Amino acid sequence: MGLENTNDVLMETAVFEEFESNVRSYCRKYPVIFSKAKGSLLIDQNGIEYIDFLCGAGSCNYGHNNDYIKGKVIEYLQNDGLVHGLDMYSIAKGEFIQFMQKYVLAPRGLNYKILFPGPTGTNAVEAALKIARKAKGRSNILALMGGFHGMTLGALALTTERSAREACGVTLGNATHVPHPSMMKNLDTIEYIDMILSDDHSGVDKPAAIIVESVQGEGGINIVPDQWLRDIRALCDKHDMLLILDEIQTGCGRTGTFFSFERGGISPDIVVMAKSIGGIGMPCSIALVKPEYDVLAPGEHNGTFRGFQLSFVAGKAALEFMLKENVLDETVRKGKIVQDYLAANLPLIDPGLTFRGLGLMWGIDCGAYPAGTAHQIRQLCFENRLILELSGREDSVVKLMPALTTDDATLMQGLEIVRSAITQVITATVASQTTGDEQDNTKLFA
Ligand SMILES: Cc1ncc(COP(=O)(O)O)c(C=O)c1O
Known part of the structure; x- marks a missing residue:
């Protein structure tokens, strides 16, 4: 492919082993030094190609x-487009919002405000939790066992992997975990959740929301049935809690529809997205919030990198690409x-x-x-x-x-x-x- 390394001197992994933190993880499983990538290939500094x-x-x-998306980013940079914009109004952000509304949300009959919480998925989860807790005036959140929602403390309280939880060094709270429908064949999880929320002796505090991955990515590709999505929606209405769909890994077409929850025909109260919403690997996350739950006052959720314009440019181009191809x-x-x-x-x-x-x-x-x-x-x-x-x-x-x-x-x-x-x-x-x-x-x- 003509993508071999043209540097004179090859880099040694010792650079990382000696000077990068011990917390590094993926690199231990694939201990080569990557230099390039194209389409479905990752290429190391020796020009060796790996299917990704x-x-x-x-x-x-x-x-x-991706040539189409990258082309739009290059064109934007060459025209001195704004790169960092806090959360100020900008053409790049405006175009992303308009495209998302017109071609993704409206055709699916979805009505959401778009919140830009920060560059990572866990930022979006934190924002969703803040919104749910403020909107409902309660702190507890239900989450499914096996779920992964991020590594900051609020999101980590929902994440179930033991080693990740133990590493944070504090007691994680304000969350109640319920079994995933795939875990116990004879347990009707909807009935179980209904019971713990109805029984005044269940010991479970009334939650503000439940957060769900329709397919658990880190949890082992555990899929909730279509009917379960409808039932949990109905249960949220019955118990006055919000339904948060974590589409961070499943979204942007990964499961064959733009949102993985579409197969249930439901409309969540909040949808969190990250990863491929940045189009070409640019850092970006969004929380889609039903207008009635857009309750955070100006500045109540903030952060310097909520307006990385290249993510908006790449994100819009990715949506265009997705539709046209x-x-x-x-x-x-x-x-x-x-x-x-x-x-x-x-x-x-x-x-x-x-x-x-x-x-x-x-x-x-x-x-x-x-x-x-x-x-x-x-x-x-x-x-x-x-x-x-x-x-x-x-x-x-x-x-x-x-x-x-x-x-x-x-x-x-x-x-x-x-x-x-x-x-x-x-x-x-x-x-x-x-x-x-x-x-x-x-x-x-x-
Ligand atoms: C479903 C899900 N939610 C949240 C996150 C956290 O996203 P980030 O690593 O960008 O903080 C991930 C990351 O893998 C994820 O798969």
């Missing part, structure tokens, strides 16, 4: 360096390719493998195998030039999140790498289980 099934954790839905339909079509591929191949490897997903967001569940199995699969994929991440309990779910713009050949090539890695790891694991040999996969790829 991680996609910036969902921030690059429309492909790396039929990205949503294409995502559904490619999602079917992934589904058919997994359905045809995984049972041939081992019946213990299950999978689930929507659009181009899929998870292969290795929970039936020893801890560390999925880590091994990720490592083998990496060695075979495919980047992907794990999610769910004990990182047991192999997550596939290709760019929505990926071409069919690259998609198939990535799937083949995944299949081959799973075959190798699972075959060895099953063989060692039948011979009684202990195989502790956690030690192999710490």
Whole structure:
């Protein structure tokens, strides 16, 4: 592709190991130094290409360096467009708002004010919590077990992953977690939530809101049924609490519709978005708020980087691109390719493998195998030039999140790498289980 490194001297990973904080994370799983990216490919400084099934954790839905989006950003910069604007009125922001209203919200019959909370998803969650608590005058928020909503303290109180919670060093409060519908087959979670909110001896404080991911991304690709979305909407109305949809990972077309909640035909009170709303990996988040809940007074939620204009330019261009290239339909079509591929191949490897997903967001569940199995699969994929991440309990779910713009050949090539890695790891694991040999996969790829 002509994207090889042209620098004279290659960089050493020691730069990071010596001087970057220990908290660094993704880089430990893919210890090469990336220099370029195009479409579905990440390219390291040696010019080695990796197929990207991680996609910036969902921030690059429309492909790396998407020519259309990048072109708009370059043109804007070349014309000395405003880059930093606090939350002042600007052409870039105005155009983003107008486009979002006209082509995304209005056609779906959605009426929202757009709030710009800051550059990251967790900023949007914090803003949503503030709004819900102020609007309802209550502090408690319901959240689903397995959910991930961000790493700042308010959002972290809703996030369930133990290590992330423990690391914050304070007691996290004002949240009540309820089981996800996928967790206990015999539990009607709607009935359960209704019960704890109705029973004056449940010990659960009346909440201001419930926050829901329609597909849990970090939690292991756990999907709430369409009917559950309708039922939770009705329950929110019954108990006078707001429904917050976290679309930070599932939004921007990832599941085949712009918002993943569209399959339920519901209208949430607040929708939080980030990641691909910045178009080309630019930092941006938004909270969409029903006008009656637009209760924060001027300045009650603030921040320096709520007006990064390049995000607005890229964000609008991404929406244009999505419409003109039929990205949503294409995502559904490619999602079917992934589904058919997994359905045809995984049972041939081992019946213990299950999978689930929507659009181009899929998870292969290795929970039936020893801890560390999925880590091994990720490592083998990496060695075979495919980047992907794990999610769910004990990182047991192999997550596939290709760019929505990926071409069919690259998609198939990535799937083949995944299949081959799973075959190798699972075959060895099953063989060692039948011979009684202990195989502790956690030690192999710490
Ligand atoms: C569903 C969901 N909510 C919130 C967040 C937090 O977003 P950020 O990392 O931009 O703060 C994430 C990040 O992965 C997410 O997947």
